[in-house]
Amino acid sequence: MPELPEVEVVRRGLARWVAGRTIEAVEVLDARSLRRHVDGVEDFIGNVTGSRVTDVVRRGKFLWMVLDDPDGGPARVALMAHLGMSGQLLIEEPDAPREKHLKVRLTLSAALDEEGVPLPAELRFVDQRIFGGMFLADLEPTPDGHPGGLGRESLPLVPHQAAHIARDLLDPAFSPESFHRRIRERRTGLKRALLDQGLVSGIGNIYADEALWAARFHYARPTDTLRRPDTARILEAATDVMTRALAAGGTSFDALYVNVNGASGYFARDLQAYGRAGRPCRRCASEGRETLVRRESFMNRSSYLCPHCQPRPRNARV
Incomplete structure (x- = not known):
């Protein structure tokens, strides 16, 4: 979608x-x-x-x-x-x-x-x-x-x-401070919170995985443990990922998504985590390690992550 x-x-x-x-x-x-x-x-x-x-x-x-x-x-x-x-x-x-x-x-x-x-x-x-x-x-x-x-x-x-959904990260009226306060109150897993359109809108499975990889957070990080620098890091990563995807015309895996001129987006070639299960983590490879991206079941869908860059917290909360 x-x-x-x-x-x-x-x-x-x-x-x-x-x-x-x-x-x-x-x-x-x-x-x-x-x-x-x-x-x-x-x-x-x-x-x-x-x-x-x-x-x-x-x-x-x-x-x-x-x-x-x-x-x-x-x-x-x-x-x-x-x-x-x-x-x-x-x-x-x-x-x-x-x-x-x-x-x-x-x-x-x-x-x-x-x-x-x-x-x-x-x-x-x-x-x-x-x-x-x-x-x-x-x-x-x-x-x-x-x-x-x-x-x-x-x-x-x-x-x-x-009217019921939250503002998104590209909206000038989006409030990082309000987001930080509300996400800590949810006491849930980080990815589940990112997908909650009542907290921040517009983020789906693809860009949640990409943002979490970029920020080096596991999807099960408890939101009530996030400090302000942590929240700022995940928001910065998500904003950067979506801004780059926007510049590439979005992510198209088939002919179903196109822009108004019928052209497909090409950000799929720049994905770092989503859909790359079994393939090397590019960040680990650049640092001389061989770690494969892993696919895990999450909310009846999939999450993609690097087990080295995004270690599972002991107090995981999905």
Whole structure:
């Protein structure tokens, strides 16, 4: 499932290609992709058609397009796009072949890029496994008065469906001190805490393993034993990993995750722990040791770690 870097790559593409344009028409080819819109397909089409996208915002793995108020009032509605495991948002020309798993097609108003070249006129939602979808959501004020997420206009509004999750590490309003205090109170294992979207959003299995490897922490380190320098180390490692992944366009293991132009990310080649079971730890190799990355069962999935760099604590707490 896409994590923060992959969703941020999509957000930046939408901000560049879609923000400021009006949605002139909506075609729904598979109503299952609108199942989260409780008022049905016709209501979705009626409320989206004619709306202008004023901003594209992300918090953690949640992504939404802010729609203007046709009556001229402040923006109060968001078009949310949940990518799920295989959802794609693609910018295409109207005459481009239809993708096999095309679910929703939005026709956009004409626009030009910085060089005066016409922009593609369609935004397509493609989803092979149909775990994702699109729906409209009301925007509400953020409890802390800060912007709802990462975007251009920085409105202090967030969709109700995303209001419960914590801010992510790329959010300027993220508070390391608050995170340190709350993670110590959880009294759980470190990786479990990193995956808790109520503590910090956007981190999934891949980047949790990469951050823990970079910071030299075992996934079962008890969070109540973390000192401030420890918390700072894991946050710095996680931020660095996701920033580098973002620069590489995210992590793609197959054709299911792509950016708005259909290109895959290439951070998979730089992974240090995730998916490297049985292969040498690169850090140990650089220091003259031969240690193999190990795969261990964790929360019905896998954790990858170096047993030398990330020794299991005696007071382990998974």
